[in-house]
Amino acid sequence: MTKYNIWFFSSVIIASFVALPIITVFLSFFSETSSYYSVLKNTFLYDYIFNSIIILFFVILITFFLGVISAYFLSFYEFPFSKFFSWALILAFAVPGYIYAFSIIAFFENYGTAFSILTFLFGENNYNLFIPKIDGIMGATLAISFSLFPYVYVLTRASFYYQSNNYIEVGKNLGLSSRETFFKIILPSARPAIVAGLALVSMECLSDFGTVSFFSINTLTTGIYNSWLSFDDLNTANQISFILLLFILFLFSIEIYSRKEARYHQPGRGFKPITKIKLIGKKALIPFIICSVILFISFLFPVSQMIYWAIKFPKYFHDLNIINLNLNTLYLVLLASIFIVLVSLFINYGDRVSKSRILNYLTNFSVSGYAIPGVILALAFITFFSNVSDILSENLNIKSSKGIFIGSIFGLILAYFIRFFSLSFNGIKSSYEKINNSIDESAYLLGYSKVRTFSKIHIPHLRTNIILVMLLISLEVIKELPMTLILRPFNFETFATQAYIYASQDLLEAAAIPSLFLIFWSSILILLSSRYILSTKN
Amino acid sequence: MKKTLIISYLFLVAFVGNLFANEVNIFSARHYDSDIQLYEKFTVKTGIKVNVVSGKSGALEKRIIEEGKDSKADLYITADAGRLGAFEANLQGGLTSSVIKDAVPSNFRTSKWTGIAKRARIVYFAPERVSGAELSGLTYEGLADPKWKGRLVIRASNNIYNQSLVASLIKNNGKGKVTDWSKGMVSNMARSPKGNDRAQILAVAAGEADIAVANTYYLALMLSGKKGPEQQAAAKKVKPFFPNQDGRGTHMNISGAGLVKGAPNKANAIKLVEFLLSEEAQNHIVNNTFEYPMIKGVSPHPLVVNMGLDFKQDLKTKVVNYGKRQADALEVMTAAGWK
Numbered sequence: 036m037t038k039y040n041i042w043f044f045s046s047v048i049i050a051s052f053v054a055l056p057i058i059t060v061f062l063s064f065f066s067e068t069s070s071y072y073s074v075l076k077n078t079f080l081y082d083y084i085f086n087s088i089i090i091l092f093f094v095i096l097i098t099f100f101l102g103v104i105s106a107y108f109l110s111f112y113e114f115p116f117s118k119f120f121s122w123a124l125i126l127a128f129a130v131p132g133y134i135y136a137f138s139i140i141a142f143f144e145n146y147g148t149a150f151s152i153l154t155f156l157f158g159e160n161n162y163n164l165f166i167p168k169i170d171g172i173m174g175a176t177l178a179i180s181f182s183l184f185p186y187v188y189v190l191t192r193a194s195f196y197y198q199s200n201n202y203i204e205v206g207k208n209l210g211l212s213s214r215e216t217f218f219k220i221i222l223p224s225a226r227p228a229i230v231a232g233l234a235l236v237s238m239e240c241l242s243d244f245g246t247v248s249f250f251s252i253n254t255l256t257t258g259i260y261n262s263w264l265s266f267d268d269l270n271t272a273n274q275i276s277f278i279l280l281l282f283i284l285f286l287f288s289i290e291i292y293s294r295k296e297a298r299y300h301q302p303g304r305g306f307k308p309i310t311k312i313k314l315i316g317k318k319a320l321i322p323f324i325i326c327s328v329i330l331f332i333s334f335l336f337p338v339s340q341m342i343y344w345a346i347k348f349p350k351y352f353h354d355l356n357i358i359n360l361n362l363n364t365l366y367l368v369l370l371a372s373i374f375i376v377l378v379s380l381f382i383n384y385g386d387r388v389s390k391s392r393i394l395n396y397l398t399n400f401s402v403s404g405y406a407i408p409g410v411i412l413a414l415a416f417i418t419f420f421s422n423v424s425d426i427l428s429e430n431l432n433i434k435s436s437k438g439i440f441i442g443s444i445f446g447l448i449l450a451y452f453i454r455f456f457s458l459s460f461n462g463i464k465s466s467y468e469k470i471n472n473s474i475d476e477s478a479y480l481l482g483y484s485k486v487r488t489f490s491k492i493h494i495p496h497l498r499t500n501i502i503l504v505m506l507l508i509s510l511e512v513i514k515e516l517p518m519t520l521i522l523r524p525f526n527f528e529t530f531a532t533q534a535y536i537y538a539s540q541d542l543l544e545a546a547a548i549p550s551l552f553l554i555f556w557s558s559i560l561i562l563l564s565s566r567y568i569l570s571t572k573n
Numbered sequence: 574m575k576k577t578l579i580i581s582y583l584f585l586v587a588f589v590g591n592l593f594a595n596e597v598n599i600f601s602a603r604h605y606d607s608d609i610q611l612y613e614k615f616t617v618k619t620g621i622k623v624n625v626v627s628g629k630s631g632a633l634e635k636r637i638i639e640e641g642k643d644s645k646a647d648l649y650i651t652a653d654a655g656r657l658g659a660f661e662a663n664l665q666g667g668l669t670s671s672v673i674k675d676a677v678p679s680n681f682r683t684s685k686w687t688g689i690a691k692r693a694r695i696v697y698f699a700p701e702r703v704s705g706a707e708l709s710g711l712t713y714e715g716l717a718d719p720k721w722k723g724r725l726v727i728r729a730s731n732n733i734y735n736q737s738l739v740a741s742l743i744k745n746n747g748k749g750k751v752t753d754w755s756k757g758m759v760s761n762m763a764r765s766p767k768g769n770d771r772a773q774i775l776a777v778a779a780g781e782a783d784i785a786v787a788n789t790y791y792l793a794l795m796l797s798g799k800k801g802p803e804q805q806a807a808a809k810k811v812k813p814f815f816p817n818q819d820g821r822g823t824h825m826n827i828s829g830a831g832l833v834k835g836a837p838n839k840a841n842a843i844k845l846v847e848f849l850l851s852e853e854a855q856n857h858i859v860n861n862t863f864e865y866p867m868i869k870g871v872s873p874h875p876l877v878v879n880m881g882l883d884f885k886q887d888l889k890t891k892v893v894n895y896g897k898r899q900a901d902a903l904e905v906m907t908a909a910g911w912k
Contacts, residue, residue: 144768145775146803154803163779170767251729251767264631347801421639437639525626525636536629540604541769544800 042385043394049382050397053404053453056415060276083258083275087241087282090176090254094240095233097180102187102232105329107217110195113311114319120326121192122565127333128185129557131514131531133245134550135178137538138337140249141344143169148340175250179240181333186239187232194228195221200309227296234290241282242408244517245535255279256410260517263414273418276411287406338554344547351545360549364513364529364556370444371451371512372505378452379459379504380497383467384489387475402457409454409517416450416522417441447522454518455508462504463497470496503567510560513553530556596622597841600637602630602651603828607861614857615848621841630656637663637833647836648845650689652828655737657686658896660831668832670843676850676868680891681827688827688892689849690864693884694738695823696814697785697792699777712817713742713824714750716786717757724783725758726773729766730906734788738824739906740898741890745821748901755909766912771795771804778807788826789813790863793876797863815884822887826895828864 108114109121142148145163153162169177202224206216244256255275262272314322345352386398404412420440440446470493478488494501516531523532530553537546601608604627612623626633630651637646649664651657657664666684673687681688696716698708707720716725728735743751763782770787774795777785794800795808815823830846832839848854855866859873866873873882 144772145779145781146807151803161780164781251731264635438643441639442636520632525628539629541771542604 040389042382042389043391045385046382046394046397046401049378049456050401052449053401053456055419056407056412056453057280059415059418060273060280060411079253079258080275080278082253083255084278086172086247086252087254087256087279090172090179090247090252091237091240093176094180094183095237097176098184098187098236099229099233101180101184101329101333103191103222103229105184105188105326106191106195108322108326110192111309111311112314112322114314114322116323117326120330122562123330124188124326124333125185125561125565126330126558127181128510129554129561130182130334130337131245131516131553132175132179132182132243133249133516133531133535133538134341134546134553135182135337136174136246136249137534137543137546137550138340139169139174139178141340141543142336143167148343170250172250172252175243175246175252178246179243183236183239184333186235187229190228190232190235191225194225196308198224203309227293230293231290234286234293237286238283238290238406241279241286242410244408244410245531249535249538255282256408256517259410259414260521269414269418272414276408276414279408279411283406283408287403338551341547341551341554344544345551348544348547351542352548357548357552360528360530360533360552363527364552367444367447367519367529368509368512371448371455372508374448375452375455375459375508376463376501376505379456379463380501382460383463384493386464387467387472388485398460402460404453405455405457407454409515410521412450412454413518413521416446416453420446441522442524444524444527447519447524450518450522451508451512451515454515455511458507458511459504462507463500466497466500467493499567503564506560506564506567510557510564513557513560595620595841596624597838597845598624598626598645598647599845600626600628600633600646600649600833602628602633602649602656605862607857611849611854611857612845614853615845618848619844621844623845634660634663642835644833644835645837646833647838647842649686649831649833650829651831652692652826653733653737653895654681654686654688654827654829654892655733655740655895655899657829657831658893659899661685661896663834664831665834665836666832667839668830668843668846670847672847673843673850676847678888680888681825681867682829683893686829686831687846688829688867689846690828690855690858690862690867691825691886692828692864693789693815693823693825693886694734694786695789696816697774697777697787697811698814699780699783699810700812702783708814710819711814712820713738714746714754715816716784717754717761719757719761721761721784723761723763725761725785726763726776726782727758727766727786728768728770728773730903730911734770734826735786735906736899736902737826737892737895738786739902740895741824741887743898743901743905744890744894748905751902752905752908755905755911759909759911771800774811775804775807778810785811789865789877789880792880793863793874796876813880815881817887818885821889822885824890825886825888825892827867827892828862 105120105124109117109124140147143166145166145168147166149166150162153166154160198221202220203213203216206213206220211219242256243254244260247254248257248260255278259272259275259279262268262275382398382401386394421437424437440449474492475488478492479485483491513529514531516535519529520532520535523529528536530549534546534549534553537543537549599612609625612625615621616623626636626646628636633649633651634656637644637649640646649657649660661683664685668687669684673682677687681691696708696711702724730736739751739755742754746754763776768776770791771794773782773785773787774791776782792808792811792813795804798805817823830842830849832842836842849858850868852868852871855868855871858864859866859871859877863874863877865877872878
């Protein structure tokens, strides 16, 4: 018997919010589009799909190698600085793809940083003709790969960490060499984790907007954005969104399936962490070099490039309203994470207390929002609320209510909610499940009210996870670009939007300082999160 | 009773204060801090407050359209007549006064929008690799000549400056001829279009190509050192050339302001535009952005003067054509495979 209580209705509302973008896109698929540009649209569509797929293919390839190789070295071996590398490689998350893209262009363009360095070292000459021009699809692929490979790294490493000792022993018993053990037993058993990591990478890659638009590549996301912006054709935009969503749905199912499979690969009892093989001297050289190179390219290179520019063009430091940027970002981050966490706690509690299966389905559906690309979500948001506002003003003579949702902080936070609810909900759920239900029962028997049980018993247990979730949401909000770009109020910039706007206005050097702040705060959030992750493991 | 009186009084003051709030709201796609200084000067002079909303032109236009009747925008300021022309459905007539008419030649304005500063889209060449004979009498139309094969760089077709140039060519030559011209351009390109105008100039300096098409202010910008010493040195390696001197003249474009439909402060908007066309403001603009002044009697920045001032400007082709033929231009370029 389903209890139609407050939890039920809240979950319905939330699930509907998440379903909004998907339904809007679906409905638009059957609407009229502007015939004016229909010819152009048809030629471009194949371009969009082709480019999106090519980039996706190479990104998967590159992140697979980067993630698995680094996870391999850092899980099974100990060598100088390996402990440092094990958390430092995650810092690549702090550099979003588009900032990486700025750095690539800055470094490799004619008379760019590479030219300056060569001139400084070797004197005047025309080095430009020898400097490789990395941009276009190659540039986008590299930028996206280096900013996303930590997904594969972290998940693969966790998989190696949790199961490998048993398998190593099995391998020994079977008389296999360590190399055979790795390729025949350990690697295949890590497959679900690797696939889950690659699926996440793929969804983020297809969803990327800042990087590909900066390199002026026609992909599905830029097609959606341009249809809306330039051609004023929301319906075309939504039609392209539909195609993109099909791809995403495919990847999404792979990821869910992999995650389920991964559960069967959990360690049984008697789990022992691996004894790492110590490498010294010449043997340590290869892993050390590889990890150093990865760290340099994925993190140190973009940061150095941005610092170089900040120093070279100090004028932008004075011009920029840094305090405002910091405050705006802080404001958004706090509001978003508090709001999202509160709702997640509420729904999680409701799930726990109601034990309703329908509720379960609804919440499971609600968490799919993370798979929807930011561009699609933002435009569907606008489509939906514009239509609702029009209907309201025509029929009920209410003045335009668009402003409440579109171009307001409230609307932006709602959009963040749809996208990041999953992260928060699942993060809290995983530690909520560890609190045995019988504890709740005992509390009720002792006369605790539901509220008191929640505040005195649940919250203390959940506290670490709540903080971790808030850190992770903050990280996502700081880096987020397309939704913020489309939905933000006017004259309200975050580091991400400011950097992007400068970059697209032929003021790339000015993007250095907002980029640095973004990387700085993201790095701090990552470091704090990894500390909390490590503490929950223990 | 007393409290009610006080509160009513406060409301009255606020209400009356707002009635007389003297302000003008600008949506500006120009990204120069020097503009802000200019607006402050205007406020000091006239007491009219200037509220600036800045962003990219596409986003600003989107916003104006979506806000519709609720929009508070008075003026839309952006670069390129093509943009203003394409946006005309959302602008209103009446941006005219004797001051504006005197200051701005008729081919650089319409009743809905007016130019405030000028720029030219010209050819930059590498003197070591391009002879005077090759350049003599060069026209935009002549850029498709096979003698330039593999030697030309120009940015992508989605850029408004290119679309306006091609629109002007269509107006003067007809769509058919420009279709062939576009194909010739594409086969002359030294590389697939990438980068902005400055990147094209740098490509010539680096030896990747011999000629580039770009706007005039970029060379001055690089020569000024604002983009770093390397680009300053690179800029010295290229020379500007003004095409079509024997014919109609070099392609000109504008930065301009349009009067938005339903502007709440129309009179103030006209006052601001008149101010921007005053000698003081024009001097300020050209010395910060390296554009050409719109009015007579003001000299551009010395670096721009050095590029050559006595070139023939195309004053025949009205810039209103850039918006009118924009769709044709894009179609022609895309059909030719101009990425």
